[in-house]
Amino acid sequence: MSALPSVDRFFGGFTVATCLSFILYGIVAVQVYEFILTCTKDPRLVKWVSVIVCVLETLQTSFLLHVLYHYLIRHFGDFEAAQQIVWTVPAAIATERAVVLVVQTYLLLRIWVLSNRSRVLVSFLTLLLAARIAVSIEFLYNYSHVHSWREAFNDHITYAMAVTTLVLGVVTDLALTMAFTYYLLRDRTGFHTTDSVLQSLVRFSVNTGGITFANSMVMLFTYVFVEDSLLSPGFISISSKLYANSFFAILNAGHKLRDRAALLSSYHTPGVQMRNLREMGRTTLRMGTPIDVGILQVQESDANQSQTVVIDGDELPFKISEKYDSSPERPNFGFSVEP
Known part of the structure; x- marks a missing residue:
């Protein structure tokens, strides 16, 4: 990192990305509201996982608000003070990692059920997820001992850990999305109404998984190639909201599938009960x-x-x-x- 990069280059991308994450948090709130209206028949475990994701998202949003206030209000114009890492930055990254762990563990359990408990596939996906979380923990541990952005970018161990966890994130996102989509397509029933809802669920999975995968690629690219900028940490704030939206979108789509399946056993179906x-x-x-x-x-x-x-x-x-x-x-x- 150069001695004194410009303020707009250093904080501009981070500020825009963080504001975009606030918009995505509003979408998460809408998804949560829809989930609350339709979750009466869901298992208690799913409800608790939803509460955990919602709480973590709210915590991260609070941390991000503190980051913006610290750099843009309290230390406005003091670029030397802005070079120091405030404690809510690693806290926001930690909550993002926690959301990733919860959401991808849930997807892993869904794949375990859809694949008829395929041990080989689930073991491989579990290994990828465990490696990603382990490297993330090591990265956060090293990050907690770094006090300035200059040290964070120039420390070789921290840099290697960051690149490794971003690469594992790209691979894990792609593998989980492909596996989940494959088993949804494989379990088509042959009934037009049910298959149409399954296809909608597949579209949700592909779209949300594709967006999180693309965001992981952008985080990796910006961290490696964009110097003198906090753009990559800004995309980390977006990443958490994308995972949460993906989680609640799949749950809400599942409710629609359940309701449509219930219609098949009612007298609204033509010809046969x-x-x-x-x-x-x-x-x-x-x-x-x-x-x-x-x-x-x-x-x-x-x-x-x-x-x-x-x-x-x-x-x-x-x-x-x-x-x-x-x-x-x-x-x-x-x-x-x-x-």
């Missing part, structure tokens, strides 16, 4: 395998409709309530209907 089909003794429904349903008799009245279907030779009468959706455009749920 899914709950009754699952309770049949002889008929076996496999994910992605369509079955033939032959409609033998239809009786309609103003109040209700009754039909009789034949599945594997069994006649199954059932009724469709007046809530039945008789719109002309009926989605295909994997059933081949023969008039």
Whole structure:
């Protein structure tokens, strides 16, 4: 780092990135509000993890506010004082690492379930995440013994630790996103409505994972190639908010998937009540395998409709309530209907 870089070059990028992270915190708040409205059926563990992520994000935002106040208000115009690292800078980085640990551990558990407990894949991803966290802890330990930005940029051990943890972050983000997306696509059911929600969940995963991956690349690039600037720490503040948004976006998308799946077992579905089909003794429904349903008799009245279907030779009468959706455009749920 040169002796006296300009103030706009040194703090400009950091200030803009930090203000952008405040905007992202507002988006996190909206995601949290939506989650609170729909989380009644979620496991207690998921609720506690959500609380932890929300608290960590609020703490980091408070630390970042203190950083801006310290450098831009209290020591405004005192560039020598601004060269010293205030304690809330490593505190903000530590909370960002904690958010990464919580969110990626949750994704790892989801992959563990989706992959039918694939030990090889999950062990590899766990090793990547553990290495990232271990190097981050070592980086923060060295960072706590550095008192100025000049020392932080010129200390070879701190520099090597920072580059290593950023590289591991890029690799871990890419690996988790690819694995999560692959198993979501693999578990398509063959029912149009469920698959459409799964595709939405895949889009959420790809978009949020791609954004966090791109941000990790930018952090690595700016730390290595942009000298005399705090732009890279600014992107670290953005990173935490991106992980939190990714976490709550996946949870909220999962709620929509659960609600849409519940509709499949209600009388709003055309032709067949899914709950009754699952309770049949002889008929076996496999994910992605369509079955033939032959409609033998239809009786309609103003109040209700009754039909009789034949599945594997069994006649199954059932009724469709007046809530039945008789719109002309009926989605295909994997059933081949023969008039």
